[in-house]
């Protein structure tokens with residue numbers, strides 16, 4: 507049952523020679539995704555839950571190569587938007603295996619789901635608001651549905667902040683039995699669903715399991731033998747800091763099974779982050795090194811447009827000096843070329859002292875990394891190179907200025923006539 511792949515991959519575990527040659531060949535900033543690692547992470551997760559149905563939550567990384575890898579590894583795909591459904595199908599997913607979690611769904615997304623469901627009765631649509639079901643019914647949809655439950659459990663010190671936000675997700679716990687009875691008249695109610703948190707590591711695991719236990723209890727109240735599945739979502743964390751320990755998935759598997767208890771329905775889980783996070787790094791070159799009385803500021807060519815998590819969520823991402831890992835470590839701030847003070851990856855961080863033109867690797871960039879990349883400052887988005895079975899290939903070419911301006915030019919605006927320049 508236990509898998510031999512290491513439970514975590516740190517920046518230092520990447521092959522620095524390979525990373526250097528990829529940067530030399532493809533330029534920086536560059537996303538490098540190791541598809542073998544992505545498959546390993548999925549397999550380790552799935553083997554910790556041998557009786558569960560594991561779906562990959564596509565929104566963590568919807569790259570086609572990632573989706574293909576996970577489909578090949580046997581994962582089904584959970585989608586939270588029309589575009590994700592379309593990309594999963596383009597990558598080869600059987601629409602009858604897809605699950606669509608509709609969060610405040612736009613009309614166009616429900617139109618698409620209803621049409622897809624008409625041809626593919628295996629599609630499951632999960633709703634977290636009563637009117638989502640009404641809107642589905644108005645589109646002639648009477649297929650498989652699941653209720654997204656708000657388990658009403660926030661985590662520790664964030665509870666006050668989280669409660670209001672959490673109301674966005676799911677049907678209030680106490681309203682579920684009555685809604686279930688109603689939906690059974692109108693649809694094929696196949697499951698309950700809850701996605702309680704994200705980035706759950708050791709300290710949060712108890713709370714996460716309490717939420718799971720509550721949802722399992724609700725499933726029994728609603729009638730678990732009449733449900734095909736109970737889906738406990740994703741949320742399993744990875745260690746971003748070098749001194750954090752990874753989850754022991756065998757232990758997590760035990761705890762989750764214990765929390766679920768007797769259940770006459772299949773357990774589903776939907777990891778996103780866990781599967782892709784440590785399978786990808788960003789390579790970035792040092793442009794500037796500036797000594798100031800307060801700090802040594804290292805300017806790199808990646809920015810919050812490349813990786814927004816530090817600016818958006820205060821996320822920690824490990825940073826290693828690929829060019830000179832042996833140099834003495836010094837506390838530095840690392841930031842990009844965007845004109846906002848939010849554009850820093852770290853401050854006061856010990857890194858093997860960077861010098862101009864060094865190559866740095868920003869680790870754990872696979873989850874919500876490229877997915878949230880943007881073109882702020884008219885920066886073309888980076889290329890992405892995949893490593894698979896000892897081979898490397900470009901899976902997303904680097905954008906050009908032509909890509910950045912194309913939609914304007916195609917709108918017939920005069921500005922579009924100006925030579926865009928290629929880089």
Ligand SMILES: *Cc1c(COP(=O)(O)O)cnc(C)c1O
Pocket residue numbers: 563565566584586607701703704705739740741742776777778779780873
């Ligand atoms: C985001 C999301 C997931 C995946 O969450 P992770 O924290 O990346 O594991 C799973 N299910 C649903 C419904 C989600 O919205």
